[in-house]
Amino acid sequence: MLKAIRVADYMSRRLITVSPDMSVHAAIRHLLDNRISGAPVVDDGRLVGMFSESDCLKGALEAGYHDTNIGNVSEYMSTDVQTVTADMSILDVAEIFLADHRRRLPVMEQGKLVGQISRHDLLRAMDDFSRRHTL
Numbered sequence: 001m002l003k004a005i006r007v008a009d010y011m012s013r014r015l016i017t018v019s020p021d022m023s024v025h026a027a028i029r030h031l032l033d034n035r036i037s038g039a040p041v042v043d044d045g046r047l048v049g050m051f052s053e054s055d056c057l058k059g060a061l062e063a064g065y066h067d068t069n070i071g072n073v074s075e076y077m078s079t080d081v082q083t084v085t086a087d088m089s090i091l092d093v094a095e096i097f098l099a100d101h102r103r104r105l106p107v108m109e110q111g112k113l114v115g116q117i118s119r120h121d122l123l124r125a126m127d128d129f130s131r132r133h134t135l
Helices: 024-033 051-064 092-102 119-131
Strands: 038-045 045-054 102-108 112-118
Touching: 024 038, 024 051, 038 112, 045 051, 045 102, 092 102, 092 119, 112 119
Parallel strands: none
Antiparallel strands: 038 045, 102 112
8 A cells, every 4th residue: 555655765865055145146056956856954964945946037137137146045944844755655645745835855754854756756665655655
């Protein structure tokens, strides 16, 4: 049953993060180099936000319109971070993705960031399930 598949089975444990004091330019390069569209923002080992392509664009537009420097990640990151746990069902996470239009969610265990789950990860889980349960 698809509901039995857990986040831990498909989450990425190889975390690519950015720091709040990183310049947006450096963060853009970091996202591009790692071929990702967003990353958790970590400060002293603590999750403090999420930074996405949209945040990069906000920074670039603001700097362009005001003819200023683009600034740091902390100025544009999302601080209202929704998290999930590794033992949650991927179906419950799919509901969160659809309801909140998220692309990725940080996975927390005992207050620590242990991974990240993306919509792509859920599609892999569903594909694996369908391959195992259909002839």
